[in-house]
Amino acid sequence: MRFTLNGSAISLDVVGTRRLLDVLREDLHLTGTKEGCGEGECGACSVLIDGEVVDSCLIAVGQVEGREVTTVEGLADGGRLTALQQAFIEHGAAQCGICTPGMLLAAHVLLQQSNRLSAADVREGLAGNLCRCTGYTKIIDAVLACTK
C-alpha cells in the first residue's frame, strides 16, 4: 500500500487490518505517537489524516491508502520547532509529555481552522486529548498564544 507520511511517499507491505498506531510505532519506528488506552478515549495516539485529527488506534492501516498522514515527527520543519511547539515549551504546556504529541496535533488543526479561537473553542477542540499532569490550563494558554 502507498501513502504519504510527513510529506514523504511511503510504500509498505502490511496486513491492512493492523492498527495504524502499531504500523507507525513498530514498522516505521515513529514512536512519537503513543498508546494510552487502545480504545479511542485518550487521544495520545492522535495523528492527522488529510489534515483531520483522528485516533490512530482506531484506524486500520489499509484505510490510509492514498492519504496524507502527519505525526508529531512531521510538525517541526527540519528541526525547527513550530510556533506551537515553542509555545508549549514556553508556557509549560508539557509536563510528563506523554499526551503532548497528540495534543500538538489536535491543537495544530484548531489553529489551521481559525486564527480567532476562544478558550472555550480550544477546550472543545482538545476535548479528545486527555492530560493528567497540567489541568489543561497551560495547554490552553499555549494554543491561545499562537492565535495572536
Next chain:
Amino acid sequence: MVTTSTIGRSVPRREGTAKVTGAARYTDDLVVPGAWYGKTIRSTVPRGRIRSITLDPTFDWNRVVVVTADDIPGDNVVQLIRDDQPVLAPKGGEIRHKEEPILLLAAAHRATLEEAARHVRIGLEPLPPVYALEEATEVFTTLEIRKGTVVDDLEDGVVVERTFRVGLQEQLYIEPQGAIAIPEANGAIKVIGSLQCPYYVHRALKRALKLTDQQAVVVQAETGGGFGGKEEYPSIVAVHAALLARKAGRPVRLIYDRHEDLAATTKRHPGVITHRTVVKEDGTLVSQDIEIVLDGGAYCTLTPVVLSRAAIHAAGPYFCPNVRIRARAVATNTPPNGAFRGFGAPQSLFAAELMVEHVAERLGRSSVDLRRQWMLRLGDTTATGQVLTESVGSELVLDAALKACGTVGRSDGRTVKRGRGLSLVFHGSGFTGSGEKKLQGTIGLEALADGTFRILTASTEIGQGTKTIFCQLAADALGVGLDKVVLAPQDTSLVPDSGPTVASRTAMIVGRLVQEAATEVKERLKREKAPLRVEKSYIQPDSIHWDENTYRGDAYPVYAWACTIADVEVDMTTGEVRVTDLVTAVDCGKALHPVMAEGQIEGGSLQAVGWATIEEIKMNDGGYQNDRLATYLIPTALDAPRIRTILVENPYSRGPFGAKGIGELPMDGPAPAIIAAIHDATGVWLDEVPATPEKVLAACASR
C-alpha cells in the same frame, strides 16, 4: 563573567524539546533487539486457594516461557514494608484479591501470548471474601495521636458529629505501567521502566532474584506520569519482567495495556472518617475526636505510611488544645491500595474541612471567619505537638485567595444554581517523622574536565520538573550558565540513592542537597582542578524531634498551606456539578520555577476535582467495574475549570531559597471546597466524594 541566576525564572524545561518533537523515549518506545513480550496471568476470584495450575497440553508450550512461584530464586515477596505480598501466588497458596498475579508468560509474538493465556487453567477453591470496610476484621495497622484530653461534651458548648466517606481513585498516568528486563553478563539483570523510585525497584529485584547491588541495575526511562501510582507498583512489574527474562535468557517487555493497568494496579485508599467536635458558643475550638478507617485492600503495601499521613493531617490546619485521632487500616479482598498524590491527607482533610463548615453552620457563623479564629499561626502547636516556628502561610493564603476572587454571580436559574466554597489546608513537606533521617538521601555532583558539571541523583523527572530545577539550583550555586550543567541518567549503577520521588520532598530536601553539593564543588574548584566529585547526604537538623512510639513531635520539617475557592454550577435537572472556576493560593516558600510550580498546582487541583466529581469506581465481587478508559472517567479539557494560581512566597529556612514541597498539596483543597460550593448552591450537604450527579440529584430531591 557574571552569570545571572535562573532561580525564580521559568526557564525552558530541560527535556522540553524532546517532548514536543516526539523524540522523548518512554519505556515502550525503546527498541530492544530480540526481546520477547510478557504477560501476567491473574486470579479471576477475589479469594481462594490455588489447587492446581495446568498448562493445557493441546497447546505447543515450546514457544512460550512460563514462570511460576517455583521459579523465584530469592524470596517470593514484593519488597516494601511488610513481607506479606507475594510476587506470584504459589500453588497451594491463598489468593487474596481479584487480579492477583499467579503466572507469567513470555513469547516472541503477542498473538502467541494471547493464545497461550487461553490454555492456562488455574484450579481455584473459592474462600469467602470480605469486601466492605465495615466488615473487615484483619487490621494492617493502627495508630493514635493524642494531645490534651478530648471531651464528649461541654456545658454551654456545641457538639457537632459527622461521618464522611471518601472513594477509590486511580492515578491514571496517561502512560501505562511497563518495564523491559534485559539479562546481562555475570548474572546481572537490567530493568528499564516507567517508574518514580529506581532504588525501590532495585531492592525488590535484589530480594526476589537474589541479586547483588551490582547485578541489579534499574534505569528510569522517560516516564509519562506517576502521581504515586509508580512509586511502589513498578517493583512488581520489574520483578515479573526480570523473572521472565532470566528464564527466557533474553530481554522481555512487560507493558500493561490500559485495561490491565486499571484492573490490577494500586488505587487511593478509600475510607470512612468520623469527627466529633466540641466548641464553645463563641466558636473556640475545644476538642476534636477523630476516627479514621482506611481500606488497604488485600496486602499491606504502603498502608502504614498512608495512614500515618492521614492521621497527622486529620485535625486540619487548626489549633485545638484537645485532640484524639484514632486511625486504623483494614484489609479487604480487593486489589491492594497504594500511593497516590496526597497519600492519606486528601482523605482526612476532606473531613476536617467539611467539619469547619458544619460547625460554622451550627453557630450561624461564616466559615471563613471561623477558619481565621481556629487557624494555626506562627508559634502554635499542632496535633502532634509540633511548634510551628517558621513559614506558616495560613492567613497569607486565605487572604490572597479571597482577594483574588470577585463575588460569585448569584444564582440564577431554576435549573442551574451557582455556589462557592472555600477550603484551607496544609500539607507536610518531606517524609514523616524520622523518615528523612532513616533514608539519608544522597546525591553526587561531579565537575568534569571539560568544564561541565554533572548531577548524580536517583530523583526522577515525572513531569514535575526535577531535571530543570536541579540544574537551576546547581548552576546558581556554581555560578555558571544552565548549559554547563547536565544530569546523569537515573540509573542505579551510576547514581546514589537520593530517596524516592515522593512525599513532596524532591525540591525541598533533595534540591537542597544539590545546592549544598554545588556550593562545595565551587569552593573546592578554587583550590583543585576538575575532575572532582562531591557527595551530599541528608543530615537531620538537631531541632527536629519525632517520637515514633508516641507519635508526637515534629511530624514534618515544615508544612505548606493552600486556600482554594471553588465556583460550581449545579444543574438541578440532572444533578450534574460543573466546577467553573478554581482559585488557589499556595504558600510555596519560594517558587524556584514559577511556571512549574503553577503546573503542579493546576494539575493536582484537577485531579482533586476529578476525585470530587466524576472519578468513581464501582465494585463487582471485589473487582473494579470501571476497568476501561470509557468507564473510568477523568476530566477532559471541557470538564476542567478555569484554574487560577497565586503563589505566595513565605520562605522556609531549610529549603533551597526557602522553597517548600508542594507536589501533593494541591490535591487536598478542591474536594471539600466543591462540596461546600454544592451546599452553597443547593442547600444540600453531601458527606462523600465523589459527589456524583446521582447522589446530588437524590440529595436535592429528598430536601
Next chain:
Amino acid sequence: MHEVNYLRPKNLAEAVELYRTTPGCRLLAGGTDLMVMLHACTLRPEPRALLDVWSLPELKGVRRVKETLEIGAAESYTAIMRSPDVQRDLPALVAAARTIGAAQIQNRGTLGGNLANASPAGDPLPVLLAYDAVVVTDRRAIAIDKFFTGYRKTALQTDELITAVRFPLGRQVAFRKVGTRAAQAISKIVMAVSRSPARIAVGSVAEVPLRARRAETALDRGDVDGAVAAVAEDIRPIDDVRSTAAYRRAVTQNVLRELTQQ
C-alpha cells in the same frame, strides 16, 4: 485469532458483492467501535475480513432528495455538522453529533456505523427516531421505528448494507444528552423530542433506543405533565457501571419537561 483480511472495494456495487460472498466479513467505516473490539479480540463471531466502506463515494455526501435530506451512511459526523443543509434542516442532528466523543471521534464516526451497532446508547439514534428517519440500504428502505429489534439487533438481513439515512424536512426536534462527563462520554440518558408530530425518543433507558409511546400520546394532546408521568412507565432503565435506574428515570422525566418547553 487468525489474521483478518482487509478488503477495499472501489465502489458500492463491488462492496455489496464482496459483503455477500466473503465469509466472516464485517463492515468497516470509521472504526470507532470495530477497531477497539478487533484489537481486544472481542468480536463474535471472529471475523475473517474487514470490508472497508469508509471511502465509497456513494456512501458520502449530504443531498436533497425530493422533500427529504439524505445523508450518506459513511459521512463523518464532522462533515454532517459542517453541512449547511443539515444545520438548516436538521439542527438536532448537529446538536447530537456535537456530543459524540470529541473531534477525533467525530471525524470518523458515521450514521451507518451507529445504526449497524444499534447500541441503545447511540447518541444520534433518538434524533433519528424523533425525525422518523428512514434507513436506506442496498435493497430497500426501512422506517427507523422498525429498525431496532432487540439489544444490538437490527432488522438488517445478513448481508444488507446501509447506504444512507433519509430525513423528512420541516420538523422541529429538541435534543439533550446527559453524559458521564462533558466530552468523550457515553450517555446516561439521551433524548430527542418533537412536539408536532409528538415524538419522544430516549436512549440508554432500555435495550434499544426507545420511542416512549404512552408519553407521546399524552404529549400529542398537549398534556406535558401527563407525558412526564407516562415516560417513567415507558422506559426500562437499569443500574449499570455508569448510572442507576432511579437516576435515569428521574432525569428522563426532568429532561422531557425541559425539552417540551423549548
